Amino acid sequence: MKTVLAVSLALAAASALFTLPALSADKAAAKSAPQANPDASPIYGVTIPKGYRQWEFVAPALEKEPLNELRTVVGNKIAMDAYKKGKLPFPDGSILVKLAYKYTQSPDFESALVPDHPTTVQVMVKDSKKYAASGGWGYGRFINGKPVDEAQHQTCFACHAARVKDRDYVFTRLAP
């Protein structure tokens, strides 16, 4: 009887040892899933890249009625090298960020329109395998640092694909 008890105790201890690591592996998997990160965009899992304010300038844009926005696109080094060489498609690792602001009359000069409050930060990340279903680009639109809803993210690829598929889905050309 004693032996039976000892054996079953040993078995219980052994099974506890084996189930514990399995549980924590499950937890780790849940953490790394894109939906689990509140700062990542739905569908694509794109986040705002660190240090993008230090990136090189691609071009400005002025968006007329009804949005009335000033925009600036910047790119990381991989994207800028491709732009400068006129290389398409953009290589994996390319990232483009568009900063958008409402504009307002300059208080200092009549003909000048200057940035008002920021509206969105939008991101495109090139990973031809991960984002094969959307032309190789992952998309993210952020307001106050937080991603907007899934419905908005469903519109990104369709519009870029309809208009600029032949330029690797990128609208903005490198400004001289």
Ligand code: HEC
């Ligand atoms: C109805 C069309 C349309 C939709 C939808 C759209 N875009 Fe764009 N996007 C543009 C245009 C036009 C530009 C060129 C710059 C500008 O005028 O703002 C642009 C530029 C960009 C850029 C800079 C790189 C480039 O292609 O010039 C990024 C990044 C971007 N969009 C991300 C997004 C994301 C993320 C979404 C979805 C949440 C999205 N876009 C949805 C039209 C669209």
